[in-house]
Amino acid sequence: MIAAKDIQTDFHQEGYSRLSDTDLEDLEGRNGKSGKGKKGKKTLGDKLKGSEVRGRVNGHHQENNMENLSLFEIVKLGKSATQPVVDDWIESYKTNRDSALLELINFFIHCSGCKGAVSSEMFRHMQNSEIIRKMTEEFDEDSGDYPLAMAGPVWKKFKLSLCEFIAVLVRQCQYSIIYDEYMMDMVISLLTGLSDSQVRAFRHTSTLAAMKLMTALVNVALNLSINLDNTQRQYETERNKSIGKRANERLELLLQKRKELQENQDEIENMMNAIFKGVFIHRYRDVIAEIRVVCIEEIGMWMKMYSEAFLNDSYLKYVGWTMYDKQGEVRLKCLTAVQGLYYSRELNARLELFTSRFKDRIVSMTLDKEYDVAVQAIKLLTLVLQSNDEVLTAEDCESVYHLVYSAHRPVAVAAGEFLYKKLFSHHGPEDEGRPRRGRHCLNANLIRTTVLFFLESELHEHGAYLVDSLWDCASELLKDWESMISLLLDEPYPGEEALTDAQEAALIEIMLCAVRQTCECHPPIGRGPGKRVLTAKEKKTQLDDRTKITEIFAVALPLLLAKYSVDPDKVTNLLQFPQYFDLEIYTTGRLEKHLDALLRQVRDVVEKHTDTDVLEACSMTFHALCNEEFTIYNRVDIVRSQMIDEQIDKFHRLLEDVLQEGEEPDEDDAYQVLSTLKRITLNKYWTFFIVTRVNYKLLNSGLQNGDMSEQIVAHALQCTHYVILWHLARVSEGSASKDDMVLLRRQVRAFCMMCQRYLNSISTVVKEQAFTILCDALLIFSYQIVASGREALEPLVFSPDASLQSELLNFIHDHVFVDQDEDSSTDDEAGKIEALHRRRNLLAAFCKLIIYNVVEMKTGADIFKQYMRYYNDYGDIIKETMSKARQIDQIQCAKTLILSLQQLFNEMLNDLGCNFDRSASAFFGIKELARRFSLTFGLDQIKTREAIAMLHKDGIEFAFKEPSPQGEGGPPLNLAFLDILSEFSSKLLRQDKKTVHLYLERFMTFQMALQRDDCWLPLISYRNSLQTGADDDTLSVISGMSSRSSARSRRSKPPAASKRKLPEEESSCSSSDVSMWVNCEQSGPHTPVMMSSPHIVSTVLRDAKKLRPEQGYMGVYSMSNETPHTPLQPQHQHMDYNSQVTWMMAQKQQQERASLQYGKMRGHIQHTIRRGSGLMEDDEEPIVEDVMMSSEERLDDLNEGMDFDTMDIDLPPSKNRKERSELKPDYFDPASIMDDSVLNVSMF
Secondary structure, eight states: OOOGGGSOOOOOOTTOOOOOHHHHOOSSOOTTOOSSSOOOOOOHHHHOOSOOOOOOOSHHHHHTTOTTOOHHHHHHHOOSOHHHHHHHHHHHHHHOHHHHHHHHHHHHHHHTTOOOOOOHHHHHHOOHHHHHHHHHHTSOOSOSOOGGGOOSHHHHHHHHHHHHHHHHHHHHTTTTGGGSSSHHHHHHHHHHHHHTOSSHHHHHHHHHHHHHHHHHHHHHHHHHHHHHHHHHHHHHHHHTSOTTTOOHHHHHHHHHHHHHHHHHHHHHHHHHHHHIIIIIHHHTTOSSHHHHHHHHHHHHHHHHHOHHHHOSHHHHHHHHHHTTOSSHHHHHHHHHHHHHHHTOGGGGGGGHHHHHHHHHHHHHGGGOSSHHHHHHHHHHHHHHHHHOTTSSOHHHHHHHHGGGGOSSHHHHHHHHHHHHHHHTSOOOGGGTTOOSSSTTSHHHHHHHHHHHHHHHTTOGGGHHHHHHHHHHHHHHHHTOHHHHHHHHHSOOOTTOOOOOHHHHHHHHHHHHHHHHHHHHOSOOTTSSSOOOOOOHHHHHHHHHHHHHHHHHHHHHHHHHHHHTTTOHHHHHHHTTGGGGOOTHHHHHTTOHHHHHHHHHHHHHHHHHOOOHHHHHHHHHHHHHHOOTTSTTHHHHHHHHHHHHHHHHHHHHHHHHHHHHHOSOOOHHHHHHHHHHHHHHHTOOOSOHHHHHHHHHHHHHHHHHHOOSOHHHHHHHHHHHHHHHHHHHHHIIIIIOOHHHHHHHHHHHHHHHHHHHHHTTOSOHHHHHHHHHHHHHHHHHTSGGGGTTTOGGGGGGOOOOOHHHHHHHHHHHHHHTSOOTTTOOSOOSHHHHHHHHHHHHHHHHHHHHHHHTTSSOGGGGHHHHTTTTTTHHHHHHHHHHHHHHHHHHOHHHHHHHHHHHHHHHHHHHHHHHOTTOOTTSHHHHHHHHHHHHHHHTTOSOTTTTHHHHHHHHHHHHHHHTTSOOTTOTTSOOTTTTHHHHHGGGGGGSOHHHHHHHHHHHHHTOOHHHHHOOSGGGHHHHHHHHHHHTTTTGGGSOHHHHHHHHHHHHHOTTSOOOOSOOOOHHHHOOOOOHHHHHHHHHHHHSOOOSSOEEOOSOSGGGGSOGGGOOGGGSSBTTEEOOOSOOSSTTSOOGGGOOHHHHHHHHHHHHHHHHHHHHHHHHHHHHHHHHHHHTHHHHTTSSSOOOOOTTSOHHHHHHHHHTTOOGGGOOOOOOOOSSSTTOOSOOOOOOOGGGTOOHHHHOOOOO
16 A cells, blocks of 8 residues: 555755645545546547647756756656656646646657647647547658667667656556546547557557556556555444444544545546557557567556456456467567466466466477577476476476477576476475485485486486586585485495496486586587686686595595496496596595506406497596696506506517418407507507507508408507607607608608508408598698698698599599498498498598698599589588688689589480480489589679689580581580580679670681571570670660660569679679680680671560571671681681572661661650650659560560559658558457457457
C-alpha cells in the first residue's frame, strides 16, 4: 500500500508552487467527480473548449532555461527528474485541464516521430479518427526511423524515460485525477486509436505507452485491493465489538470508505479492460515483432504483480499461444515472462493447466534454432522440475539430458544444471550421517550416478564436455578427487556393489577431465572462445587447486598405475596426470619416494605395452617430469637415460640376430623387433647416429631381400623420419657445427631416396607410409625452411626432381583416384570409410606440395581434372587447392586449369576417336568441369582479367594446334575444344573479348568463317560468345535506346548503363606478358582476315539467335590487306572468283536492307518522340520501341513478365499522405499461433 505520507511532495526550488493535498491524497472525496461508474466517452470537441497550446513556465524548468521546450523535448533530453516534470504537468492540469491534456496528447504524437501537432482548433471540431488521419497525412515518410526504432544511447534512454514518465504520471494521479472521467478517457481513447493505425511508428509507440499505462493501472488496482482488504478487516473488527464498545460513526466511515474503494476499483478495472480489449488483444499478434514483444513482456508483469486478477488461464493462454511465434525474440520473451511465475511455490498451483497444455511445446523449444531461446527453455524446465518433480516424464528429461554435450556452452551449462537438479539434488534422511570423504560419503554415490549417466549416454569420447557442462553447478562434486580415488583403490564393503571395468574406465576419464578443467580454466575445444585472461582471484584458486592435485595424485598415481598397468585405456589416461602437477611439491612436500615409485611404474608400462597411445603417454610423462627448472630433473633424467639405453641395445642385438640368420625371421623375432622399434620411435631422447645407422641397415635389408615384415619397415621409416626431425630441431637452435649440417643434409637426401624406392613396394601399408613421410619431408626441407631469419639452414633445402614428382603423381593416380568398387581391401562399411579417410590424407599431403611450391603447379592439372568425377570424396580438398594456387599465381593457375581440360580432351580423343559425337557424356563432362572452373574465378573480372585472357590464349592455341585429319579444308583436330573454352567467355571484359576475338582470327582462314557444317559449330559458338557484349560501345544511339526500351519492358533484364567507360579506362593489367599481349592486340596492327565493320546494318538490332545463316558473318567482318599472321590463313588476294562474287552481292544486299530499315526507324522515332515528349521530360533517357519487332513480338514483349494485378507504378514521392487515403493495413496471420475462433474478435 502506498500511503500519502510516504510520497515525497515537498519541493523547495524557488518559484515552484506546492501541490495541494487533494491531488496526492484524496481518499474521502474525488475532485471533479460528478458521478459514479464508467460514463460514455465524450468526443474531443465536446470536452475541449477554448483551450490553447501553452509553453512550460513553471519554476523547475524555468530555472534550467527549459521554459520553451515541449514535454517531448524535456523527456528526450533526460536532464530533469521525471517526478518534477510530472508534478509540473499535474499543476498545469489543475489550472487548465484542456491545455494540459492537449500538451500530453501532443507528447504522444511527437514520441511517435510525427512532425505535426494537434491544435486546439482540431480538438474542438474533429473526432479521434479524423485527428489520427490528419496526423497520418503529416507524418514524414522520408525515413522509416522513429524514436523507438532508432539506435544509440540517446534513444535507448528516451525509451526508458518514456516508460518512466507514464508510470510516474499514473502514480502521482492515482488518488484523484485518474477518476475524473476526463484525462484517462482521453488518453486511452487516443492510444487505442493510434495502436490501430497503419503507420508502424504510431502503432509501436502507442502500444508501448498503452502497455506501460496498463502496468501502472495494475499497480494502482493492487494498492486499491490492499486498501479494500484492510478496510474490510477494520470494518469486521469494529462490527464484531460489543454494542457498548462499538463506534457507529466509525462503522459508517469505514462502510463509506469501502464503498468508494470498491467504486474506484471498478473504474480502474474498466480502464484496464478498455486497454486490454482495445490494444492488447489486437497487438499481441501484430505483424511487427517488437510490438508483440512489448505485449508479452507486460502481460508477464501483470501476472506477477497482480496474480489474483491476472494469473489465470484466460491470460496465460496468450503467452502459451505466442510460444509458437516465428520470431525468436518473441519466443524468448514468452519464456522469460513465464519463468518469474514458477519461482514462487504459491503460484505453482495456478499453473498446472498451463504446464500440462504447453509442456510439450516448452520441451521442443530446448532444440530451438535460436540458442538464447533454447537456454531459457531449459531454465524454464528446470523451474518446472523444482516445482513439481512428477510433471516431466522420462522422455521429457532425456530430451534435455543429451544437450549437456552441445557445442554451445550456455545451452550445455543450462542442461547440466537441469541434470544436476534431477539426479543429484535429492537427499534422503539416510544421507544425514554419511562421512564427508571416502567411499561411503554422499559424493561417492553422486559420483557413481555421474559415471552411470556417462556410460548410458554412449558418448564416451566426450567426457570433457560433460564435465564442463556440470562445472558451474557441481564443481565441488567434480573436485572431490579423494572420493574418486577411494572408489578406485579401496575394496568394497560387504554388501556393496563394486565398480565394473567399464565404470572404472569412465571414472578415470571423468577424473582426468576434471583435473584438466581445474588447471586450464577454460572449456574444451569447440565450446567457448578458448583461453581467457584470468583474474587475480581465479589465478589464486588455480594455484591452490593445482597444489592440491599434486599432493593427492603424487601419492595415489603410482598405486593406480600398479593396479591398472595391463589396461591400455586406463593407463593412457592415468599417465596424463603428471602434466598438471606442480613439480616443486615433490621437493617441498618430501614426496621423492612417491616420485621414484611413479618412475618405476612408467618403466614397467613401457616394458608391458606396445600400443601407440600408451607409449606416447609415457613419452609425454617423461617430457613433463624432465624439467631443468626443478630439482627432480637429475633423478628423472637418470631413469630416462637408462631406459633408452636398454631399448637401443636390445633393438641392436635383435636386429643383428635377424640380419645374420639370412632367412626370413620367425614371428617371435619379428614381434620382438617390432615392439622394441615402437618403443624407440616414440621417444626423442636417443643417440642420433646409432639409431639412424641401424634403421638404414634394416631398410636396405628390406629392399634387397623383400622378406621384412611390413609393420617393421613402416615403423622403421617413421622412426628414421622422427630422428631426422629431432636432429633438425637441434640444428635449428643454432648450436650445431658445420659437420652436423653436412651430416644432416646427407641423411635427408639418402632418406628421401629410400622412401622413393619404397613407393614401388608390394605392401600397400609400406607404400602409403613412404608416400606420406616423403611428402612431409619434402615440405619441411623446402625453401620454406629458410624463412623467419633461418638462412643458415639453406644447405638443407631439398627440391624434388622431375622423376620424383612423376612418381608421386603416379602414386596418386594409382592409390587415390580409385572407385570404391575397385578398392577390394575391405567390404564392410566402416572399413570403406577408413580407407577413404586414408586416401584423403594421401591426396592432402600431395596438394600441400602444390600449395607451397614444392612441386610445379602444372602437376596440379592431374589433380584438378578429377574434380567432377571424385567430387563427393575429394571435392573440398581439390577446391581448396585451386583457391590457394590462385592466390599464389593467378596466371599459372589458369594455365593449369586449361591444361587439365586439355588432358581430358586428349583422353577422350584416344577413347572415342576424332569423329566423336559432341553429345557424348564424356564431352559433356569436360564441358561441365569447365563451367565449374569458370565459377571459381568469382565476380571480380578486373582481378582475374589477365588470368582469364591467358586461359583463352592457351585454349585457342590448343584448338588449332593439330591439323585436320581429313586433310585441307577440314576442321582442326581439336576444334571442338572451343566449345569447352566458351564456358570462360563470360569472365572476359568487353575490351578483352575483342582482343581474344582478334587473336582467334589469326588462326582462322576466310573459308572457316563461311563454314556452316556441324563440325564447325564449336568455332561458331565460341565466336558468338566473344561477340556477345563485345561491341556494346559501338552501338548507335538508336539501338541503345531500343535496348533500354526492351529492358524496361522486361522485368527480368537489368537496365542498360547510362554511362560507359572507354576500354582503356576500365582496368589495367599487372602482369607484363599478358599486358603486352592485350595491349598489342588493342593498339597494334590487326590481323588482316577479319575486322569488325561499323554496325550500320539491320543485324545490329537483332539478337544473335535471330541472325539468318546468310547474315551470320557477312557484313559483320570486313577484309584487311595486311600480311597474315599464320601460314594457315590464305591471303585475301587468293580468294576464288565465285567467293568474291558471293561476298560482294551479300554486301550490296545488306546495304540496301540497312538503308530501308534506317529510314523506317528514323520515321518511327520521330513519331514516338512527338507523341511522348511529355513523358520524356521526366525520364533520364528517351524510351523508344525497337522498330525491328513485329506487332506480335512487340505485344509479347510488353506482356512478358507483367503481372497486371501487382503492377508497380512509379510516382513522384510525396511529402504527406494526402494522396494515399486508402492504405493497406498491416495484417498478421494468426494461423500459426491460434485460431480466430478462440478470441472471437477482429484484429482491428
